[in-house]
Amino acid sequence: MVAVRYQTAFKLYPYARVPAQSQAPLRHPVVIVGGGPIGLALALDLGLKGTPALVLDDHEGAGLGSKAICFAKRTLDIAHRLGAAAPMVDKGVVWNTGRVFHADGQVFEFNLLPEDGHRHPAFINLQQPYFERYLVEAIKKAQADGAPIEIRGANQVTGITREKGFTTLDVDTPDGPYRIEADYLIACDGARSPLRDMMGLTFDGRVFEDNFLIADVHMKADFPTERWFWFDPPFEGAGQSALLHKQPDDIWRIDFQLGWDIDRKAELDPARIRARVDAMLSSQTGTVPEYELEWTSIYTFQCRRMQTFRHGNVIFAGDSAHQVSPFGARGANSGVQDADNLGWKLDLVLRGLADDSLLDSYATEREYGADENILNSSRATDFMTPKTEISTIFRNAVLDLAGRHAFARPLVNSGRLSVPCTYDGFPHFGPDALQGPAATRPGAPCVDAPVEDGFLLDHLHGRFTILALGCTADAVSAQGIDAGVVEIATPSDAMTRRYLGDAEQAVYLIRPDQHVVARWPGFDAQAIAAAIARAIGKDS
Template sequence: MSDTRGRLDRIGPFEYRRFAASLPALENGVETQRHDVVIVGGGPVGLATALGLARFGVRSVVIEADDSVCEGSRAACISRRSLQIVERLGAVEDFLAKGLRWSRGRSFYREHEVFRFEMPDEPSEKFPPMINLQQYYIEHYLLEAIAGVNASRPGTVDVRWDSRVSGVSTTDSGVAIEIETPHGRYRSGANWLVACDGGQSFVRKTLGLELAGTGYEGRYVIIDIELASEAPAERRAWFDPPWWRGSTILMHRQPDNIWRIDYQLRPGDCAEDALTPARVQAFVQTHLDAIGEGHLPWKPVWTSVYRAGAMTLDAYRHGRILFAGNAAHAMPIFGVRGLNSGFDDADNLAWKLAFVISNGADEGLLDGYSAERIEAFHENAASAMRSTEFMSPPSRGFDLMREACLSLAYEHPAIASMVNPRQTEAITYTSSTLTPDGDGFESGPAPGGVAIDVALDAHGQFLSDVFQAPGFTVLAFGLSTDRKQSLAQALATLAVPVQIRSVGVTGGEHDFLVSAEAMARITRAYGAGEGSVYLIRPDGHVAARWHRPSGQSVRVAISRACATKLDVMEEACLN
């Protein structure tokens, strides 16, 4: 995105705090301390990666070119899967307290509503399917979580503001980094560098790497406005509206009476003209008049221009340099896969990098990060591209097909389903580091899928609470005490953190006691019986599952998930 506004002091009640640059301890222009991890970019993905590493006791330095959190709504839709990740990072309560939950979308063709979708939103779910929360709040709350980590473990995450990376080169043992600040330049060194520096990634360009994929001609103007409207929080889309023919308009409600409006520039429209105050005023007022809210006072807050694209690097690991978020891939805004994919990147990468640094895991585990997240990109891109081709037709042929679909959708509901924006969903990995499923399960999350969350009781306790600790979780259903002790003995010599948690009916000797009714729901969701076991990775994905596992089979599955031989893991533990 290209921001056309100046420096903001506040948006609604949100006040920007500016952070001063600083210099670390130096000797002849070189930082005296060498770091395990340097993260380039202090946006949501970089901060989430730092928090993810901190969960495993790994320190990091975050280099951020700006002196504050971002301006404008930017990535504003947070999925249920991302909320699960943010919970592990310690910031979800703030996200939920401020964010606006929503589950419904409506689409209009000219003057008629032609499609409506509802995302599953059961009262028994721990998190809503989606919340709207501006990116500046997202970054602010992640910084608050970092402050909490540093309060208990000083120096765990060092965020360096107003500092720009001006050079990156690899060495035999890591990465050399050149950093510019208002106080002068210095050189630093790290064993690993994680590039989270966005779509115009300096690190990516320095390495001569390019994103490859599909770019779209359609351009969208984004306008944040302050408007005291009582309209509900839902996704609304207008195709070829009578008040702005030949365009598509999207509108989302956000906290603090901030509304985000995206509209497609028509052929011949100039982006610079569209961002002028006069054009913004004319468009927004015309749109609000048309939807019955033109009588309300409003003011513009932030504007930007966006061009859709689905592109990726061919590898997210290049030696000791790793890429995540928009530095690794670009996603269209439709279906809200951009930041949500970035959170998944951070979640997948953090535990693997931590295990390589601290637990003797082979560096090949990081190649697994790259393989899984590129697999996720292609799955996300397939859905996003279908949505984008509908929202922003790449040719006259697509345009005619969309027009035909929309014109028939009002009277033919089956056709209307083609208007579905296909919101982001959790990805199932099929990586070779997972244990193949061969133990007779007929239902439940297969290896590679995300563990299903289930309410344990009526008091707000959920199955995901069982596997919140950093590390692997052996999730057992009705496991006897003797079998649990046997598994614990078999796993005791492993170098990586593993916890065994048994869920069972009240009256038994289990870590989590539930009613018979709750146990039936859980075992049904997991296709499990008494004594069944799931191995859950630190990122909440299933690594393996069995009905009657031996301790050795669980040990082998953990080593496989870590891309490391058992004897290496045990040696790391002994040392």
């Protein structure tokens, strides 16, 4: 059997034979299957912490097609911690504003980041191959600095054998097969996950009776860098909804809703696609500029997930664990949060500082995040594609009211856009002795804010951190973990709004993934030590 070879947008890690291919199976602490955004982010995070990570990818780099394009502020904050965000923002199209239209009239517009004092915008639009490319560039820089990360391109996993305490993988390459072993196997191999199928695991959920056409169009156009969404668009042949987004390099993403009972081959005919695009452009500008079709695809809305993301020492992340419809940009952004959650926990377990049971908290927390995304995605899809006459009447009434009354606008659902997950009530968080601003309560990710020498998140380096605002604190060691201190004597106005509220001072304990563990009105070393133990599952 010969490993499958794919066309790539960027050949980032060409196949190269390694000595392991002619040796007895070697054991690796972490093997990640899949070199997409989630697998690469996880490998980079682990490598920066000093934990070896091996990535096996059946490609030799980023695949063709823009795929995911909307990357949220939280994802950029994570990428910044990993040293990859700057080129993403430089290349990407920055946007904060969206507009919703019904037929030929605007219903309302919204700003996803109305408050200043943030390093990153609400979103950037960036084709997924670029996102992966910049992660690989950050990995190469980390490798040069000694980070133990390895990527093997054109290495296709064809078999898996579960052993006691480890997993054996059959890997096929252009030079033939070989075997490796993994203490922990992380499946980041996409929505069609071969690993999930090899293990006979289910992927349960809902397939919506609708199809959408993606057309990436290369053209010069004067549309603003905003998200435009139409219900019942006025351009001929568009269907029930349409979406327009600008990408880098004069590429415009256009989505057209096609309905359920379609001839996919006919709908992908370039002449038919061009007719739809022509009608859209003509309705907006009165003319049709010259353009080229860069990439087209048809997708069906699906909201599914595995029953559990952890199966012993095999752990699933990203689309292999959960899948949502594209509207709302919840897929890749949620997957990067998976990697962010899992990386530090794997690191502590492999270094013997936390019990293996800590990895169960990855599953429970990210399953909660997946359920949250699936709920929002399902509601958006039902609003966008009403299936009954009464549902259509309700949707159109909401749109009519929203054009005239602000109270109705939150009811309009054109795809609730990705937001970071907050783990309210989960056992590894708390206490909240401050009762401060809700946005930074235990379980929430830290909100960035200006500090004297940059931004707050610059000082949170993937380790447990004590944040002291308006007061002093000492470093705390507990359970073999050293929590350093970041003191901000005079918080900025933004910092005060986001972290202090009415309090004059506050102390926060922050996890390596920048989620707030607990907070207090002052420094208490014993309370912080107890919160560290709780955060890693050793509070009993």
